[in-house]
Amino acid sequence: MTVFILVPGMFTGTHVWRDTAASLAAAGARAYPVALTALDGPRGAAAAGTDLETHVEDVLAVIDAVVAEDGTPDGPGIVLVGHDYGIHPALGAADRRARLIDRVVYLDSGMPQDGVPALAAVPDQQLRAELAGRAAAAAGAGSATGELPPPARDEWRRWGSTEGLGDAALDRLTALAAPQPLGTLLQPLRLTGAVAEVPTTGVLCTGNGAGIEMVQMMVDMGDPALRALVDPRVTFFELPTGHWPMLSCPGDLADVLLRAAAGEGHRLEPAATDEPPAHLRPFLLEVPERPRERTGNVDLYLPEADGPPRPAVVLVHGGPVPADARPEPRDWPTLTGYARYAAGNGVVGAVVAHRLHDLADYERAAADVAGAVERVRADPRVDASRVALWFFSGGGPLTADWLAGPPPWLRCLAATYPVLAPLPNWGMSGTRFHPARAVADSEGLPVVLTRAGLETAEIAATVEQFLTAAKECGADVEVIDVPHGHHGFETVDPTDESREAVHRAMRSVLKHLLG
Known part of the structure; x- marks a missing residue:
């Protein structure tokens, strides 16, 4: 039985995975949404001092609990899904438990690198610059505390396309949103390289940005940062929706995750070497x-x-x-x-x-x-x-x-x-x-x-x-x-x-x- 560990993104908690987790369970899989410290539960709980390492530990706790529940030496087949910011703690945890993870799914997220904080992946460039300024001020004061207020209902587009979200879903997203601890965005991600051996899948939400064809075009241009994407262990799927597919099309997302777990998906072609690109x-x-x-x-x-x-x-x-x-x-x-x-x-x-x-x-x-x-x-x-x-x-x-x-x-x-x-x-x-x-x-x-x-x-x-x-x-x-x-x-x-x-x-x- 495939196990999905679902890590939410900015401002969100386990609630966003409700319908997707139900669809996965109906298909015979097990789904474990991760409650990230200060983003799930009572408002403001444990916010002080929460950083990326805190959230990595949250994900590790779920992985270890699932393995202990399974009772077998190698544990169950775990697919670790990181949405948006959630890919950072997901990768941090997968790097430390690489032999237990069958696949990492990048759900409409960036490609975090060792030593780079999640701040670099904040989509709104103006907001990223503002946060960088706050980070510099906090460092000068010897502090990395504080939090970023969640978006108002009409501000979610600064964080990703809301295409496909009905009024009720957007209202619920806004009502349940929590402030994001600044430490989670400012602390650099640390990877040993072990996670590089884990197969991966990218789920691209085309309403929010690039689809598979555009990624292939960028690979063909010879960008060295994208060479890893042509590894046969890397697959891709597209969803014709905005940045929150677990809310806009939870059933379709569940289907894609199941197919990803089975090793399905589109594989990119390496840049041609026997003829010009x-x-x-x-x-x-x-x-x-x-x-x-x-x-x-x-x-x-x-x-x-x-x-x-x-x-x-x-x-x-x-x-x-x-x-x-x-x-x-x-x-x-x-x-x-x-x-x-x-x-x-x-x-x-x-x-x-x-x-x-x-x-x-x-x-x-x-x-x-x-x-x-x-x-x-x-x-x-x-x-x-x-x-x-x-x-x-x-x-x-x-x-x-x-x-x-x-x-x-x-x-x-x-x-x-x-x-x-x-x-x-x-x-x-x-x-x-x-x-x-x-x-x-x-x-x-x-x-x-x-x-x-x-x-x-x-x-x-x-x-x-x-x-x-x-x-x-x-x-x-x-x-x-x-x-x-x-x-x-x-x-x-x-x-x-x-x-x-x-x-x-x-x-x-x-x-x-x-x-």
Whole structure:
């Protein structure tokens, strides 16, 4: 009989597991929700001095009790499930009882690392910065006590998508929420490495962020932090709901947990070694080579003939991309292909490098792009009054600065398979990097949007959000569809349909620049 030990997340207790535990029991499994100190029981009980180690001990106590009840030398087959913050004490405990744990399930959680506190996984970036400030102040005062008040009913979205939660479930979540002891967020997780030998399953709630396809894309990019995910002992499931599946779809969650315990689930493919990854395959158009001038974080591709200053198309790559990625994004075939294509049509193609290496980097990436644009405009070969900006993929949120009160020299803004609103678990909903909101201030700026018909569901939802907002405010948006195109279709899908989409997009951008 499989045993599930269920560890709740921020502000929550055993109550969140009620329906999921009942479904698991009905299927013949045993389920043990963990009561975490100060988060379960009377309000404020034992809050002083509660830290991550306290919660690790809470989980260990349940593991040991289950093993003692079983009475066999190796214990029962234990599946340890950590939701949200709960993955931190779950991993801490699994590391010390690795031989007793059959599988660890990461339920819509991050990937904690040794020495990193749970504070790093707080999704809301502004709140994370505030807590870091409080932590520094507490350390200066020689104290790590205190607690974080639970969210009000309308504040849960700062902690994750509430998609799928009905009013009654949200009311109950709010009523039973407890303050989170700050020590649980500030104390670093300590792992010996033993838990690395335990099979794992990730359950991705797509209403809250990335699904399996997007994770596979990130693996294909060669991010070393994700290499462990292609281990055959690692499986994945998706649930089309928000951050609290034990409340929004408890039966579906129970089914996924049972299947995970049986070793089922999707396995990621390792990045190909016998051929280039998708983003490094050849550009779908045969465009002539052009001389490149590299100055700082700007590469210029110039038209062949000398003459008066030319308009410029500034191309901005997506991300986040690891800082040590080689070749770096401005050398990728898609960006260089578009830049050479622009130069072949008599305008300056400029490719910008920026430091979007993490979701917290949009601020500095925006500054990199703004500085680069001014350097392009200052070049004597560029007509500073006629510039177009073209953004790709995860660079999409950077369009917000240019949509919100565009300068007169910006003749067009283009975006190709872009992210046009932060995903819920990015923790950026309160930042300025929200194009679906900024489009209301675009003041007639022409937008050329190329949409991949086979886009990941998470990114496609942000595009639809943007288009809905654009329609409501009467923004000037031209949509170019690639019905059978995937994200990155210029190197993934070299079809006539894709080629025509690239031609159409470039023609539209040039029309706005040259008209």
